[in-house]
Amino acid sequence: MTKLATGVAFAEFADAVKAAEATAPKTRIFVGMSTCGVASGAGPVYDAIAAELAASGNPAIEVVRAGCVGLCYAEPTVEVQVPGRPVVTLGGVTPARGRELVKELAVAAEPAKPLSVGDAIFKKQLRIALRNCGRIDPEKIEDYIRNGGYVQLAKILDGMKPEEVIATVKASGLRGRGGAGFTTGLKWEYARAAAAAPKYIVCNADEGDPGAFMDRSVLEGDPHSVLEAMTVAGYAIGARYGYIYCRAEYPLAVKRLEVAIAQSRALGLLGENILGSGFAFDLEIKLGAGAFVCGEETALIHSIEGKRGEPTVKPPFPAESGLWGKSTTVNNVETLACIQPILEKGAAWFKAIGTPKCAGTKVFALAGDVKNVGLAEVPMGTTIREVLEEIGGGSRDGRPLKAVQTGGPSGGCIPAEKFDTPIEYDTLGALGSIMGSGGLIVMGQKTSMVKIAHYYMEFSCDESCGKCTPCRVGNRRLYEILERILAGKGKPEDLPKLEELGNVIKDTALCGLGQTSPNPVLSTLRWFRSEYEDCIKNGGVKPPVYTVNDKCIGCRACAKACPVQCIEGALKKKHVIDQSKCIHCGACETKCRFGAIDSE
Amino acid sequence: MGGAGGAIETMELTRMQTEETSDQAKIRELDAFIQSLGLDGRDAAGRRAVLIQILHRAQGLFGWLPEEVQKHISAKLDLHVSEVYGVVSFYHFFKTKPSGRHVIDFCTGTACFVRGIGKVIEQVEAQTGTKLGETSGDGRFTLGSLRCVGACSLAPVLQVDGKTYGRVTPEQVEAILAEYK
Numbered sequence A: 001m002t003k004l005a006t007g008v009a010f011a012e013f014a015d016a017v018k019a020a021e022a023t024a025p026k027t028r029i030f031v032g033m034s035t036c037g038v039a040s041g042a043g044p045v046y047d048a049i050a051a052e053l054a055a056s057g058n059p060a061i062e063v064v065r066a067g068c069v070g071l072c073y074a075e076p077t078v079e080v081q082v083p084g085r086p087v088v089t090l091g092g093v094t095p096a097r098g099r100e101l102v103k104e105l106a107v108a109a110e111p112a113k114p115l116s117v118g119d120a121i122f123k124k125q126l127r128i129a130l131r132n133c134g135r136i137d138p139e140k141i142e143d144y145i146r147n148g149g150y151v152q153l154a155k156i157l158d159g160m161k162p163e164e165v166i167a168t169v170k171a172s173g174l175r176g177r178g179g180a181g182f183t184t185g186l187k188w189e190y191a192r193a194a195a196a197a198p199k200y201i202v203c204n205a206d207e208g209d210p211g212a213f214m215d216r217s218v219l220e221g222d223p224h225s226v227l228e229a230m231t232v233a234g235y236a237i238g239a240r241y242g243y244i245y246c247r248a249e250y251p252l253a254v255k256r257l258e259v260a261i262a263q264s265r266a267l268g269l270l271g272e273n274i275l276g277s278g279f280a281f282d283l284e285i286k287l288g289a290g291a292f293v294c295g296e297e298t299a300l301i302h303s304i305e306g307k308r309g310e311p312t313v314k315p316p317f318p319a320e321s322g323l324w325g326k327s328t329t330v331n332n333v334e335t336l337a338c339i340q341p342i343l344e345k346g347a348a349w350f351k352a353i354g355t356p357k358c359a360g361t362k363v364f365a366l367a368g369d370v371k372n373v374g375l376a377e378v379p380m381g382t383t384i385r386e387v388l389e390e391i392g393g394g395s396r397d398g399r400p401l402k403a404v405q406t407g408g409p410s411g412g413c414i415p416a417e418k419f420d421t422p423i424e425y426d427t428l429g430a431l432g433s434i435m436g437s438g439g440l441i442v443m444g445q446k447t448s449m450v451k452i453a454h455y456y457m458e459f460s461c462d463e464s465c466g467k468c469t470p471c472r473v474g475n476r477r478l479y480e481i482l483e484r485i486l487a488g489k490g491k492p493e494d495l496p497k498l499e500e501l502g503n504v505i506k507d508t509a510l511c512g513l514g515q516t517s518p519n520p521v522l523s524t525l526r527w528f529r530s531e532y533e534d535c536i537k538n539g540g541v542k543p544p545v546y547t548v549n550d551k552c553i554g555c556r557a558c559a560k561a562c563p564v565q566c567i568e569g570a571l572k573k574k575h576v577i578d579q580s581k582c583i584h585c586g587a588c589e590t591k592c593r594f595g596a597i598d599s600e
Numbered sequence B: 001m002g003g004a005g006g007a008i009e010t011m012e013l014t015r016m017q018t019e020e021t022s023d024q025a026k027i028r029e030l031d032a033f034i035q036s037l038g039l040d041g042r043d044a045a046g047r048r049a050v051l052i053q054i055l056h057r058a059q060g061l062f063g064w065l066p067e068e069v070q071k072h073i074s075a076k077l078d079l080h081v082s083e084v085y086g087v088v089s090f091y092h093f094f095k096t097k098p099s100g101r102h103v104i105d106f107c108t109g110t111a112c113f114v115r116g117i118g119k120v121i122e123q124v125e126a127q128t129g130t131k132l133g134e135t136s137g138d139g140r141f142t143l144g145s146l147r148c149v150g151a152c153s154l155a156p157v158l159q160v161d162g163k164t165y166g167r168v169t170p171e172q173v174e175a176i177l178a179e180y181k
Helices: A007-023 A035-039 A042-056 A095-107 A119-123 A141-146 A151-157 A162-172 A184-193 A214-221 A223-237 A251-267 A297-304 A333-337 A339-345 A347-351 A384-391 A425-430 A449-463 A469-486 A494-508 A512-516 A519-527 A529-537 A557-561 A587-591 B002-036 B044-048 B051-062 B067-077 B081-090 B110-114 B117-128 B170-178
Strands: A027-032 A061-066 A078-081 A088-090 A200-205 A241-246 A282-287 A328-332 A361-368 A374-379 A403-406 A412-415 A439-443 A546-548 A597-599 B102-107 B141-146 B158-160 B163-165
Touching: A007 A141, A007 A151, A027 A042, A027 A095, A035 A042, A035 B163, A042 A061, A042 A095, A061 A095, A078 A095, A141 A223, A141 A251, A151 A223, A151 A339, A162 A184, A162 A223, A162 A339, A162 A347, A184 A223, A184 A328, A200 A223, A200 A297, A200 A333, A214 A223, A214 A251, A214 A333, A214 A361, A223 A241, A223 A251, A223 A328, A223 A333, A223 A339, A241 A251, A241 A297, A251 A282, A282 B051, A297 A328, A328 A333, A333 A339, A339 A347, A361 A384, A361 B110, A374 A384, A384 A439, A412 A519, A439 B110, A449 A469, A449 A519, A449 A529, A449 B110, A469 A494, A469 A512, A469 A529, A494 A512, A494 A519, A494 A529, A519 A529, A557 A587, A587 A597, B002 B051, B002 B067, B051 B067, B051 B081, B067 B081, B102 B117, B110 B117, B117 B141, B117 B158, B117 B170
Parallel strands: A027 A061, A200 A241, A200 A328, A241 A282, A361 A439, B102 B141
Antiparallel strands: A027 A078, A078 A088, A361 A374, A403 A412, A403 A439, A546 A597, B102 B158, B158 B163
16 A cells, blocks of 8 residues: 555546446345354355355456444344445355355345344444444555545545544534543544643443443444544644554454554555654554453553553543643544544534434344344434344344343343333433443343342452452442342341432442442332332342243253253143252253243 | 482483473473563553463463462563462463363353253263263263353353363263263
């Protein structure tokens, strides 16, 4: 690659990329190769398609190693884009199906046997942050440029004032997608106003909330969108250097970022005198080392400095005194991924999406007891029910859902009767939860809310950095009370104690981790208090009771799986579980292929 | 009689020498890496900024961070060894004990919790006779945990030597373990 020395040279390069596509449009087969795709066997599928294409010698078809389209439940997924036609999605693709697909496309306009996903999955979604995920090769800068990438950066460097860029981002109403929801444009404005140099821009890619994987998806599927946005931000606030702080648990994301940075440098989109504008900007990746608290911005800054990732009191805010005491702006991956579309389509376009208080879209990661596990990007103000039921397809066992946990260990559980709440930062806050990074863990009827609270408290105790007493000691005490209740030694007065202590921790802890860590306990106490009371009354969580329903065909599979031989019944006759012998292990339910075992 | 004992001693000595040289080679590789970072003329803050990066590299080479290696890094960066140890002990990723031949990491994220990783862990613990966080007596397996690998659609998830296994049931545990001798 030759360095593009001027804006004109970039425009010519971008035109050439687009012209190549216009003169010889290609049918593209996108193989979803993010972490879950690869773990589900996308590698051999890609190899099979590539080998078949090489053998057929068809130059009009190209196979692309793409990121994730978000239909994680159907991995490995393959999407086919025939020029001038809508994209067709295939799910559960095997290498054999991959080879067959190449042969089909040689004679037919569209592949057979598409995945039937139901319209809602796509119709309810609006992809801004995820616009390129699954539709480009993340390791080819040309693919990103073909979709309009780096055009905005070139335009800005061609004479837009930093203040104009900030005004556009501010007018768009974009708020931080990492969870706290601070207005991005305002953050940039504060940093711009800071007098001291040097300044830094940091991308927070320490996606630590268990159950949230949208940032991983953006980094693995569209890394250049983050690089372009950081460069734009650097220009706007006056920073010449940036850091991407990424979790060590995301090796593929790190690799794709490294490739993207090398390509950008080679084209002259990072480095000295970018496109001849005189503006210089470069960045590097900093690896985390497995500490949840490092998602908190002051802790993250200390970790980049090479120290223990302990938070410090704000103010001073990082915009004033951050990395090495200099002005530092920390933006989340998803926030940055929205910048290029805002600049391309205008602040008014973005502002019109979502709700008056929360513009734009939010990506949610659906996981847990839900049929269609995956990523969904929806306009703010979409109701929880629409996301869980219309996109998520409801529970796996077909029964009504019980609750959804939002915001990870800092968030809370929202009960099913509140599912018609439109999703906004404030509405989730009013329910005792938070937006957080957008992880939605769906819970079916069998999930014990006391156990969930206990699980999160264990997490928070383990991840507390130990610096402040309310978090270090308070969370430990909350955890011990929950242990006691689960062990059947709880007392009725434990419940007000949990509430009092939880509220004290919220009010007095030093950083965002401690101030939100009691939320899982407080929210489950608020909405599912009777489960705590039952637990105290019954001496622990009642084990599930398994019974056989009329779907039983009498196949004896469950009886063979039962470790204590408590299932009786002749072949082809409905079986019965002897409750006096049952040890509540659930082996029968796991084994049954007919949904004939109920559990209460 | 003396001859046989001598042979064993010689073998032992050769083994020790090989180990020593392989450790020295690793140290040399680590030093070359530190050299490549261009630390000359940097102040303490500048040298500290690469500490975590160097620890990642050292753990990649040694599999864990022995005390001697931590001391070596502290000398190279001219940072107090307590500071190096403070960082090592703060982050879950850094290991201060050697691992077994194979490392099994369970994802303990929420999706895996809801989808039943607990029963999988119990099964692996029973079959290896090892508790979470420990190494089996024969040095074959070390059991550890990870906070969400972000592959929630595959929950429950475990990784063996970095290879991801998804939708794992307690019944599959025996077959997975058999892949690793």
